[in-house]
Amino acid sequence: MPESGLARPDTTPLPGPAVPAELIETAARHLGASARAVATALTRTLPGRDLITPVGPLIHLGPAVATLPGPTVTALRRGHHRLPDPQEHQELPPSGGTAATIGDQTPHATAPHDLTHPDPPPPHSSDHIVCNTITALETARGPLPPRDLPALQDPDIRADVQSALTGIGRILIRTPQGTWTTGYPDTVAEALNAADIGTLTAAQRTVLAVILLHTVALPRAQGRHTHAQWDTTQHGVTQRQLSRNRVLSKLTISSALRALIAAGFVDTTGQGTYVPGPCLQRLSETRITALWEDLIIAGRPQGHLARAIQQRRQAARPTASPQEHP
16 A cells, blocks of 8 residues: 555554555555455455454454565565555546556655665575575474474574564564474564454453463462473363353353464363463563463452562553643
């Protein structure tokens, strides 16, 4: 979408701004796409592949956009100026007037942008090695051992992979076990959470919290393990134990479990028990610490430690400047 519309091509793809669906439909219509095909793409095809996330009348880019390789993002940016401005086309000129055509250089057209990000890989690194490494990391259900990614042993290639991931709003993560995975940087994760994009439902969060409580938090409090990781445990929980939560029905719990397993937040042991899933290994150290703090707040919200955590978080939140609230 042109810069005079709702997006800028030189910014990071995710999380991106929210866009009204009607503006997308208007732009697609002026590109010659059929209304039926556009409606199918916006309501079924793209959301089904997590490329977009509809939130009411607005559309956000979906989490799958983070898996787009750098060359693809660069190509999309390069052709950005050729797209029509949907806001401009909402009011067509009267009969006999002259409308700006796609790609012309009238005052209403957007000039090509000088795109310099992401930076191209240095000469010593092969593009296909970087792309293949990122593809393996992003599509794997869980972290990959170093033997499966020998290219990451090279510091230069590892730096190129990290640079390419930064361009699509992702980071390279080395787990405590020495394996490799990818995840969202804290700034992107906070923006997605604030916009309610890709987040869990209330029922799914409740079920996940109970699973983490039974499989990680309680065993640690009982001295059965000492690590701080949410994804490493030998203790499972059964659906019968989860059903003791009287707030949620068995049907709701079963539905939440299916969604959590599909998303990788929960896994099964093959013995009818549930454990934390591999998706939790994509959390940064900051997010792992935040989960433990949330547990402290939930367990004893009026305790001294809980109040200290809440005060620290409140102080860390950005405050609005006087200019923003005249």
